[in-house]
Amino acid sequence: xxxxxxxxxxxxxxxxxxxxxxxxxxxxxxxxxxxxxxxxxxxxxxxxxxxxxxxxxxxxxxxxxxxxxxxxxxxxxxxxxxxxxxxxxxxxxxxxxxxxxxxxxxxxxxxxxxxxxxxxxxxxxxxxxxxxxxxxxxxxxxxxxxxxxxxxxxxxxxxxxxxxxxxxxxxxxxxxxxxxxxxxxxxxxxxxxxxxxxxxxxxxxxxxxxxxxxxxxxxxxxxxxxxxxxxxxxxxxxxxxxxxxxxxxxxxxxxxxxxxxxxxxxxxxxxxxxxxxxxxxxxxxx
Numbered sequence: 001x002x003x004x005x006x007x008x009x010x011x012x013x014x015x016x017x018x019x020x021x022x023x024x025x026x027x028x029x030x031x032x033x034x035x036x037x038x039x040x041x042x043x044x045x046x047x048x049x050x051x052x053x054x055x056x057x058x059x060x061x062x063x064x065x066x067x068x069x070x071x072x073x074x075x076x077x078x079x080x081x082x083x084x085x086x087x088x089x090x091x092x093x094x095x096x097x098x099x100x101x102x103x104x105x106x107x108x109x110x111x112x113x114x115x116x117x118x119x120x121x122x123x124x125x126x127x128x129x130x131x132x133x134x135x136x137x138x139x140x141x142x143x144x145x146x147x148x149x150x151x152x153x154x155x156x157x158x159x160x161x162x163x164x165x166x167x168x169x170x171x172x173x174x175x176x177x178x179x180x181x182x183x184x185x186x187x188x189x190x191x192x193x194x195x196x197x198x199x200x201x202x203x204x205x206x207x208x209x210x211x212x213x214x215x216x217x218x219x220x221x222x223x224x225x226x227x228x229x230x231x232x233x234x235x236x237x238x239x240x241x242x243x244x245x246x247x248x249x250x251x252x253x254x255x256x257x258x259x260x261x262x263x264x265x266x267x268x269x270x271x272x273x274x275x276x277x278x279x280x281x282x283x284x285x286x
Contacts, residue, residue: 004028004070005139008147015063016274017155019147020056022163023078023140023224024049026069033075037119042253046114047073049165050253052242056163058267062274065147071136073110074119078140079162079222080108082133089119092126101222108133114167148228148235155277157234159198162224168245170218183211183246187221187239193229194236198276202238205272209265 027048029041037044059066069078086107087093105111105118109129112118144160151158171181184206188194199215206213221229221239229237244250247262 005136006070006143007068008143009057009060009066009068011060011063011065013063014065014150014154015278017151017157017277018059018064018159018161018274019067019144019151020059020064020161020163020270020273021067021144021224022049022052022056023069024073024164025051025053026072026075028070029072029075033072037074038121039113039117039119043117044074044113044119045072045253046117047110048253049073049163050244051248051255051259052163052165055242055247055263055266056161056270058270059274061267062271063278064270064274067140067144067147069136069140071132074113076132076136077106077108077110078137079164079224080106081223081227082108082137084108084223085129086111089123090126090129091123108137144224144228152235157277158236159194159273159276160224160228160235160237161202161273162221162228162237162239164219164239164241165244166219166241167250168243170241171243180212181243182214183243184213185217185219185239185241186213186215187219187225187241188216188237189221189225189229190216193221193225193231194238195231198236199238201276202240202273205269208272209269211265211269 034041053068057066084099084102084107085093086102087095089111090109101107110119148158148160186199186203188199203213219239219241225237225239247256247259248254249256
């Protein structure tokens with residue numbers, strides 16, 4: 001199994017109420033997992049948010065922590081509830097109601113990667129599923145909530161920037177109606193997961209840097225945005241989806257010629273997002 005559940009990059013000094021996180025960029029594909037899948041080493045990466053960690057790892061420079069998953073999404077999906085178990089891939093699980101994510105093979109233990117390609121030939125044991133959840137899901141989410149709690153304790157509010165990437169075809173349904181293909185999709189669950197003022201600031205950070213932005217379509221936010229977005233408690237969550245074609249060759253899963261330019265542009269975006277709430281006086285001495 002992948003050795004680490006997560007890695008945290010801490011700033012030298014905390015100066016922001018923002019926590020950046022990347023739950024789908026893990027690429028520690030342990031040999032035992034690769035041996036268990038019917039997919040080759042390249043195809044198994046097709047649902048990975050490749051290189052998102054390298055695009056946002058500048059966050060500590062601006063006083064904000066950055067949490068990165070260790071395990072790959074194909075092994076365990078941190079953007080799902082731990083009880084979103086798929087009976088089609090886990091032995092001993094009963095069908096409990098209709099969950100579209102589970103039904104499509106995208107539960108907490110995924111059955112498929114991109115384009116619906118099956119990961120396994122048969123089923124996993126319930127014991128194996130629980131082991132993955134205990135060793136990776138719970139530690140990641142415990143750390144994420146801990147970082148948000150610490151930010152809230154310092155500044156009276158906490159903001160989660162949940163960083164993802166989207167394949168170019170994700171916007172095909174929008175673009176075919178004559179709408180310009182957007183670079184970034186911000187998901188706040190249609191205003192439920194974060195205050196409008198904060199989402200406005202995040203959108204402005206991207207547009208000022210030259211990115212085109214839309215909200216909630218086709219990605220409004222999944223489990224993490226739903227679970228951590230609590231604006232009435234001054235805890236906000238915004239899902240950030242960045243178009244993969246901007247910075248990588250999607251077929252080869254390699255950075256393209258624009259990678260460094262996008263990485264540089266995102267430094268300014270991250271700096272601006274991290275500055276949200278910096279005019280608040282810390283509530284306790286650091």
